C-alpha cells in the first residue's frame with residue numbers, strides 16, 4: 001500500500017475570505033489507484049504537473065473518493081475519465097436538499113451525476129485491500145473519510161474536513177461545522193482508531209499518548225510578477241509552518 005499526499009492542505013484564512021487550500025491524497029492498494037479528494041479550481045493547473053512529476057497517469061486513477069461536496073474538494077474530476085466517483089449517500093442527499101451551505105457548488109452535482117460514474121456509498125465498505133470508507137459526519141452530514149490498514153504502516157485516516165487541522169484533532173472543537181457535537185464525536189472516533197491522520201487543511205498528524213504531533217511542515221510560495229515589487233525580478237513571499245505539537249484535551 002502506498003499513501004502519498006499530493007497537495008497538503010493549509011489551515012489559513014485571509015482578509016479576502018477562505019483560502020480553501022485542501023489536501024489531495026493518492027492511495028495505491030491491490031492494483032487500485034485512488035485519489036482522495038480532487039481539490040479546488042486553484043489546483044487545476046498544478047494537478048497534472050504533480051502527477052507528471054511523480055510518474056503517475058491520470059488515466060490510471062480508477063476511483064475518486066470525494067470526502068464531501070464542498071468546492072475546495074470536488075473540482076477537477078474531469079481529469080480522470082476512467083474513475084468511479086464515490087460519495088457518501090448522505091452527502092448526496094444533503095446537497096440535493098438545497099441546504100444553506102455556501103461552500104457547496106450546487107451546479108456541479110448534476111454535472112458529476114451525468115458522467116454515469118457517480119456511486120453513492122450507503123455504509124462503510126472496503127474499496128481496495130485494507131482501504132475502508134468511514135462515514136465521518138459533522139462538518140457536513142455526509143462526510144466520508146478513508147481508513148488505511150496495512151501490515152507495513154500505522155493505521156492512517158484520510159479525514160477530509162471531518163478533521164481540518166491539528167487544533168481540531170487535539171481539542172475536538174471545530175470551526176465551520178454543520179453540527180459541532182457530531183463533529184466532536186467523529187473526531188473522538190477517529191482518534192480511537194488512527195495512529196496517523198491526514199486532515200483536510202493541515203500537515204500530516206501523528207497521534208501520540210497525550211499529544212498530536214504535526215510531522216510535516218507546510219511551505220507555500222506566493223509569487224508576484226516582475227515589475228510589481230522589484231523592477232526586474234518576481235517577488236516571492238513564503239508561507240511556512242514548521243512541525244508543531246499540541247496537547248490532547
Ligand SMILES: [Zn+2]
Nearest residue numbers: 022072161200
Ligand atoms: Zn475544505
